[in-house]
Amino acid sequence: MIYMERRVKKLFISIVGDSRASDQPEDLAVYGMDPHLEEKRPDLVLFPISTDEVSRILRLAFQEKIPVTPRGSGTNLAGEVVPIRGGIVMSLTKMNRILDLDIKNSLVRVEPGVLNYDLQMAVEEHGLMYPPDPSSWKIATMGGTVATNAGGPRTLKYGVTRDYLLGLTVILANGNVLKTGGSTLKNVTGYDLTRLFCGSEGTLGVMTEITARLVPKPEHRNTLVADFVSLADSSQAVIAIKKAGIVPAALELMDNAVIKLVETHAKLGLSTDVAAMLLVEVDGCREAVSAEIDRIESILKEHHVVRLNRSKSLEEAESLWTARRSAFSAMARQRPNVLIEDVTVPVSQLTTMIQKVGVIAQDTKVEIGIVAHAGDGNLHPFIMFDHENKGEVSRVEKAIDRIFREALSLGGTLSGENGIGLAKKKFLSLELDEVALKVTRDLKKALDPDNILNPGKFAE
Numbered sequence: 295m296i297y298m299e300r301r302v303k304k305l306f307i308s309i310v311g312d313s314r315a316s317d318q319p320e321d322l323a324v325y326g327m328d329p330h331l332e333e334k335r336p337d338l339v340l341f342p343i344s345t346d347e348v349s350r351i352l353r354l355a356f357q358e359k360i361p362v363t364p365r366g367s368g369t370n371l372a373g374e375v376v377p378i379r380g381g382i383v384m385s386l387t388k389m390n391r392i393l394d395l396d397i398k399n400s401l402v403r404v405e406p407g408v409l410n411y412d413l414q415m416a417v418e419e420h421g422l423m424y425p426p427d428p429s430s431w432k433i434a435t436m437g438g439t440v441a442t443n444a445g446g447p448r449t450l451k452y453g454v455t456r457d458y459l460l461g462l463t464v465i466l467a468n469g470n471v472l473k474t475g476g477s478t479l480k481n482v483t484g485y486d487l488t489r490l491f492c493g494s495e496g497t498l499g500v501m502t503e504i505t506a507r508l509v510p511k512p513e514h515r516n517t518l519v520a521d522f523v524s525l526a527d528s529s530q531a532v533i534a535i536k537k538a539g540i541v542p543a544a545l546e547l548m549d550n551a552v553i554k555l556v557e558t559h560a561k562l563g564l565s566t567d568v569a570a571m572l573l574v575e576v577d578g579c580r581e582a583v584s585a586e587i588d589r590i591e592s593i594l595k596e597h598h599v600v601r602l603n604r605s606k607s608l609e610e611a612e613s614l615w616t617a618r619r620s621a622f623s624a625m626a627r628q629r630p631n632v633l634i635e636d637v638t639v640p641v642s643q644l645t646t647m648i649q650k651v652g653v654i655a656q657d658t659k660v661e662i663g664i665v666a667h668a669g670d671g672n673l674h675p676f677i678m679f680d681h682e683n684k685g686e687v688s689r690v691e692k693a694i695d696r697i698f699r700e701a702l703s704l705g706g707t708l709s710g711e712n713g714i715g716l717a718k719k720k721f722l723s724l725e726l727d728e729v730a731l732k733v734t735r736d737l738k739k740a741l742d743p744d745n746i747l748n749p750g751k752f753a754e
């Protein structure tokens with residue numbers, strides 16, 4: 295780890311001023327961790343408020359070879375903001391202005407600290423929608439969601455964050471200000487640098503402005519919840535819905551372990567004797583929604599659904615979402631620690647993957663519940679354990695290792711949306727071959743030759 299001299303610390307603090315810098319032990323402790331289990335205190339936390347300040351911080355860091363870890367709200371699930379080599383944590387949360395909401399062109403330009411929720415609310419007032427909706431939307435920043443290419447329940451119909459990006463302002467490791475893309479819907483001038491930075495987890499540059507496109511807010515939506523006694527039937531129903539040419543806005547699955555925990559902790563009146571619960575949402579114009587939801591109901595019946603609950607109002611639709619939204623807190627209450635994994639498999643392999651996770655849970659004696667964005671094959675095994683119990687931690691590690699290997703053997707990926715960070719770094723070579731790893735490292739070296747940007751993570 296690089297020790298930061300007092301002289302250098304003072305130079306950094308002089309860029310933002312005393313009130314937006316801290317080396318107090320309590321701040322260093324908080325900014326040295328995220329939901330991942332590893333932690334490491336930085337030397338200094340800085341809160342810049344402009345592109346110019348971010349640029350000056352990086353210019354100095356480049357000169358002094360000081361590590362800089364960009365940070366939004368710290369909600370990522372892969373240890374992406376743990377400043378493993380010390381140095382500076384650069385919090386972008388004070389850069390939180392919506393700079394331009396261009397209603398005529400359905401565009402928005404924001405600073406990175408704007409919360410996904412705040413953006414959603416601001417654009418909805420004008421009949422528009424920003425589709426990427428991670429379940430952490432109320433607290434995740436736009437910078438964090440772009441740097442992780444976040445998805446969410448609406449991904450099935452609307453795609454992920456990268457599908458909405460038009461342009462970025464990015465500060466490179468040497469402090470240079472790079473503008474990528476622009477504000478037109480079509481742009482093929484040069485390499486697609488915008489998408490290179492999207493998902494780069496703070497390892498290639500720091501984003502200070504994001505321009506994104508918006509879509510019209512759907513006129514209507516309808517939600518239904520369906521219970522199945524057979525997991526295979528629920529997965530077959532998912533495939534059949536997609537095959538019928540219907541693209542629901544969301545197609546979520548909870549397994550029996552999660553249903554039971556949600557019912558224990560939230561008391562919503564769920565049936566705990568079923569193997570899986572599907573939550574399906576359709577949006578669009580009123581007539582199309584009504585026709586599609588009818589068609590989905592008959593597909594679910596053909597696949598032996600045992601209970602159906604269809605919303606009759608927007609309020610009812612919201613209440614049907616409560617079970618899905620309660621899943622994380624229910625599992626967090628069950629045991630001292632919860633790890634949320636995020637493997638993705640081809641949709642046709644969903645049942646197999648869920649069954650394999652069940653076998654792994656039994657073999658390793660680890661408590662695992664599954665929530666899935668079933669429509670796109672993205673599974674979140676929630677692993678519940680006690681970090682203080684070393685024996686259990688070692689069984690959890692074995693379970694995770696097996697989950698990743700099974701997902702890859704089924705043609706899947708290590709991560710559908712949560713990223714690699716520290717947590718999955720050691721598994722990267724299971725998915726990327728030598729050539730892909732070399733190109734990744736060469737890109738990192740070209741843009742950050744001294745490895746000061748979020749070092750110790752997947753890109754080195």
Ligand SMILES: Cc1cc2nc3c(=O)[nH]c(=O)nc-3n(C[C@H](O)[C@H](O)[C@H](O)COP(=O)(O)OP(=O)(O)OC[C@H]3O[C@@H](n4cnc5c(N)ncnc54)[C@H](O)[C@@H]3O)c2cc1C
Nearest residue numbers: 366367368369370429430435437438439441445495496501
């Ligand atoms: C309960 C829960 C549910 C979640 N659900 C989802 C989900 O449905 N879908 C999903 O995709 N994720 C989900 N996540 C993960 C997480 O919320 C997302 O990854 C989110 O995008 C992170 O935003 P953040 O502001 O917290 O970023 P942080 O965690 O602070 O940072 C994430 C990464 O972005 C980098 N970064 C942050 N800001 C910048 C910037 N301005 N420039 C460059 N790099 C930057 C950081 O260095 C880091 O690598 C969930 C997390 C929780 C706790």
